[in-house]
Amino acid sequence: MAGDGKYDVIVIGSGPGGYVACLRAAELGLRAACVEKSDRVGGACLNVGCIPSKALLESSRYYTLARKRFQEHGIVLDDQVLDLPVMMARKSEVVRGLVENVRKLLENAGVALIRGTARLAGEHRVEVTRDGEKTMLEADAVVLATGGEPVPVPSLPFDGCRIVSSTEALDFDRVPEHLAVVGGGTIGLELGSVWSRLGARVTVIEMMPGIAAVADGQVSRTLERLLGRQGLEFRLRTKVTGAEVTDEQVVLTLDADGKEDRIACDRVLVAVGRKPFTGGLGLEALGIGTDPRTGHVLVDERYRTGVASIYAVGDLVPGPMLAHKASAEGIAAVECIAGLPGEVNYDxxxxxxxxxxxxxxxxxxxxxxxxxxxxxxxxxxxxxxxxxxxxxxxxxxxxxxxxxxxxxxxxxxxxxxxxxxxxxxxxxxxxxxxxxxxxxxxxxxxxxxxxxxxxxxxxxxxxxxxxx
Missing domain, CATH: 3.30.390.30 (FAD/NAD-linked reductase, C-terminal dimerisation domain)
Structure with missing residues (x-):
């Protein structure tokens, strides 16, 4: 396996926290390696999150403008036909190009890109497994940047077809007739908007009294009103208590302030949030602590875990799960490793x-x-x-x-x-x-x-x- 040896820094994960940390390490003259289990660098953000969703949002916005707004500008199109496979192909090409850009950035910076699944094997050792072959790497410091994964809902187990996460909702082969979105946060509202613009009936089910809970209250209320005007339906103060799945549809049982209701849809997107992905890293064996409630890795102000040579950034640590927050933390952690005063202003x-x-x-x-x-x-x-x-x-x-x-x-x-x-x-x-x-x-x-x-x-x- 390429990249065997001793490094100053090993970064586990090539998402926006990981690859940016590697690039900063290279800038500081540190010998860096990036371990990535996927065939494609860039992490969830680039491959199945931020970037493909924004590509679809842009394409669906153009489709809506052509259908509803072009005539205001004196542009009359006789037919507005949706070619979903072409739209999906464009999205995939955007992702492919950016993945290649990240790979080249790492290569040009002299970062060793090591493919395989990483596990902490000691304070300074990382075991990498690929195709059954194990390789041991050593480093003065290790940065954990493995990102997050969708939070499941017990009453809505993912099946990859009818009940899906955001990953599958980026690759529907047809526009759903009725899409139920469980969760009125960023992911649910963005993907709900995509499929609503393309012709789906979209119902957003949210336990809280409003959508976009992290936003300013006046902004949140305005967004709800404007998205409602576009056709999105909101069922607030409502939770899903059960689901009956058939080959053709999903029937959801809802509880709204103690009143039971049922709705039928052909797809359900579960978008209630994401959680840190720490499975298989071997944190427990080294005594690296995590928050028992959220699963976040516990770190100090320098992003160090309970093991002084091991750091954690991005979705693994508390704070908003944002790509640019992960990148800022990746840079700060590496600067701290290099003896510099790395920090992030979260305000x-x-x-x-x-x-x-x-x-x-x-x-x-x-x-x-x-x-x-x-x-x-x-x-x-x-x-x-x-x-x-x-x-x-x-x-x-x-x-x-x-x-x-x-x-x-x-x-x-x-x-x-x-x-x-x-x-x-x-x-x-x-x-x-x-x-x-x-x-x-x-x-x-x-x-x-x-x-x-x-x-x-x-x-x-x-x-x-x-x-x-």
Missing amino acids: TIPSVIYTSPEVAGVGLTEEQARERGLSFVAGSCPFTGSARARCIGDTDGFVKVIAHGRTGRLLGVHIIGPEASELIGECAGALERNATAEEFARVVRAHPTLSEAVRDAALIVQSSRKRG
């Missing part, structure tokens, strides 16, 4: 839901600021007032800026609307610099652009503070 990590409209946020929500007892001022600017939004015909949503009432320092920015995923970047940068609402508003944006709505929301906050 400025943005999150995005790629529905239409998009949702993006960074920093504190209004609810969180209130829970902490902070003095704050919040200001919102609707996209209906944006010249650019009117030009592109996408005026749903708003920008909300939250600032400290006394100092004016930005506490959070939350956006629902066009290109929210791109707009949130400058907002995260402003929070990282501890900018005030006034400083943020003074930045000159080009006209006409959507970013002017961000400026205007900051101006509203600043005006409110002066009046207060």
Whole structure:
């Protein structure tokens, strides 16, 4: 097996936490190896998560625009035919190209890519198994970056056909007539949107009183209303208590505030969250602790486990399960291994839901600021007032800026609307610099652009503070 020997760092997993950690190690002059059990690098995010879902979201958005919006622009198409196999092939090609890019990045950086399943065999040893052959590797430090896996629901066991995880929902061979989505979080809303746009009836079943629980409350309520207008049906404060599966359909038994109901559908997507994937790593044998409730690997501020030479990042450790959070932690962990002050500012990590409209946020929500007892001022600017939004015909949503009432320092920015995923970047940068609402508003944006709505929301906050 290629790559036998001694390394400075061995990283287990080639997802966004793992491969980025390897690249940073190479930049710092460390001899690095990446162990990956799959034939393809990139982890779940690249192969069966973030990237294929965004490719389908984009394709389905174009399909919706062609059917419902092109005529507004004087573009008349006689036929709008969905060729699902072509759409799926494009998605696969996007993934294939990015997988190859990651492989080349590792190769060009001099990182040894070792194929096989890894198990910790000691404080500095990793056993790799492939096709029955075992190879022992050694390193001064090991970084665990094995990512996460879908959380199952006891009443809805995955069968890969009728009751599926997000992985199978990315590869349906036909548009479901009725898709039930269990879970109103990011994954459920994004994939529900894909299949709704392509013609499926979609019912989202959520135990909580609202969808997108991590979002600002005003944003969450607005998203529910706008997605409902697009045709998604929401069954809130509802849980699934049972399922009857036949060759043709699934009949779900629901409990809504003690009232039983049943709905029939032909596919069920279970998207209630993800959990750390630690199976087979050998954590217990080395005494590496995990949270008994969540399964997260316990680490200190330097991402070290209870074994000083073994580190963990990404979905394995507490915090939002986001690819960019994993990458930041991978870099920080390797910097700590190299003796540098690696760290991650968790207060400025943005999150995005790629529905239409998009949702993006960074920093504190209004609810969180209130829970902490902070003095704050919040200001919102609707996209209906944006010249650019009117030009592109996408005026749903708003920008909300939250600032400290006394100092004016930005506490959070939350956006629902066009290109929210791109707009949130400058907002995260402003929070990282501890900018005030006034400083943020003074930045000159080009006209006409959507970013002017961000400026205007900051101006509203600043005006409110002066009046207060």
